[in-house]
Amino acid sequence: MAARLEYTTEHHQFRELVRDFVQRMVVPNHEKWERDGQWDRSLFIEAGKLGLLGFSVPEHLGGPGVTDFRYNAIVIDELQRAGAAAEAISFTLQNDVVLPYLTDLTTAGQQQRWLPGVVTGETVLGIAMTEPGTGSDLAGIRTTAVRDGDDYLVNGAKTFISNGQIGDLFVIAVRTSADRHQGLSLLVVDPATPGFSRGRNLDKIGLHAQDTSELTFTDMRVPTANLLEAEGRGFYQLVKNLPQERLALGVGAVAAAEGILAETLDYVRDRTAFGSPIASFQNSQFVLAELATEIDVARTYLDDCLAEHLA
Known part of the structure; x- marks a missing residue:
């Protein structure tokens, strides 16, 4: 159970x-x-x-x-x-x-x-994984970090990076060797680092108040002290946290649906047609009841997932 x-x-x-x-x-x-x-x-x-x-x-x-x-x-x-x-x-x-x-x-x-x-x-905070041409395919990441003394020399580009304009600290996925999975590493980078450049704030369909940007790195020197754990651990580090990341998005999706349904109910109670609130129309009630049921099922499943995550 x-x-x-x-x-x-x-x-x-x-x-x-x-x-x-x-x-x-x-x-x-x-x-x-x-x-x-x-x-x-x-x-x-x-x-x-x-x-x-x-x-x-x-x-x-x-x-x-x-x-x-x-x-x-x-x-x-x-x-x-x-x-x-x-x-x-x-x-x-x-x-x-x-x-x-x-x-x-x-x-x-x-x-x-x-x-x-x-x-x-x-x-x-921000995290930079997605790249032009490769999307979020971690094994396809092309941004490179080449060891040079006590630094990594980083070159490459990222896109669709949330908080890209306002972010003060980024976890960046880079390739430290040619191996598709064991060649990924994570570096923590301050955008004030020379060679770090913020591109345009991308024009999206929605979520306009949350900036989504292009980032480029040109001969950017990042201290080896900014490496998370060890070289070659990036793929496993990124995948490990995915369940919580997806759960957080699920929480937001269900809550947004509940909020929209609540606004809709307020509207149909106030809006009248043919002398009656449209909430009194049988067809409106059927549609709203179905929506409420679907959201309730989603909430129940989400709560089960949250409970399992806490266990």
């Missing part, structure tokens, strides 16, 4: 904190950020003050040291329910996608350098 997902009083109190933050900080600014093509840095600074970033960062480095993924899920859930999908993706990147690389694959010295700013919101 699958484990049952439950929330404590502390979780519910945290949800109220997040909901207030979303209504106060995100909802009034979302349309402007969509027009601007980028959310404002004040979003993460305020989130950092409230403890909404870097859950798994140890206490001695300024974090809460919490590994309970329900807190991560609550942040995603409340942002997506409010229609702030672009902002939710950036929180997902910060807390659920990139941060595990910096907490699980790093030395004490590396953690001291990189983690405090993640908690405060001063350091916005």
Whole structure:
């Protein structure tokens, strides 16, 4: 029997904190950020003050040291329910996608350098895997990192990189040898490094407030001290965290559907036709009931997945 997902009083109190933050900080600014093509840095600074970033960062480095993924899920859930999908993706990147690389694959010295700013919101994280022509095929990555003394000389290009414009620290997948799988390694790179260049902010169909960019590296020198674990471990490191990354996206998708359904119900109750609310029409009720059922099934399955992830 699958484990049952439950929330404590502390979780519910945290949800109220997040909901207030979303209504106060995100909802009034979302349309402007969509027009601007980028959310404002004040979003993460305020989130950092409230403890909404870097859950798994140890206490001695300024974090809460919490590994309970329900807190991560609550942040995603409340942002997506409010229609702030672009902002939710950036929180997902910060807390659920990139941060595990910096907490699980790093030395004490590396953690001291990189983690405090993640908690405060001063350091916005990104990960660069996708490349022009190869997509997200990890075995096809062509960006190279050639050892040169105490540095790696990095050359190549990435595309469709979330937080590419606003990011302060990137985990970059590079090829350190010709082997398709054992030749991948992960480097942590500051965009202020000479040779690092940000391209255009790509024009997407949606998620306009979440920048998606091209990055290029030209004879970029990255210290070997910025390597995660060891050379040749990149493929395994990237694949290991995929279940949590996909789960975080699932949390956002279901929450977004629930939020849209709630807005739709408000609309059909207020909108009238032929003297009656359209919610009273049998056809509307059938369609809405089917949608509600599908979302409820998705939520049940998602909760099972969350419970298994916590187990």
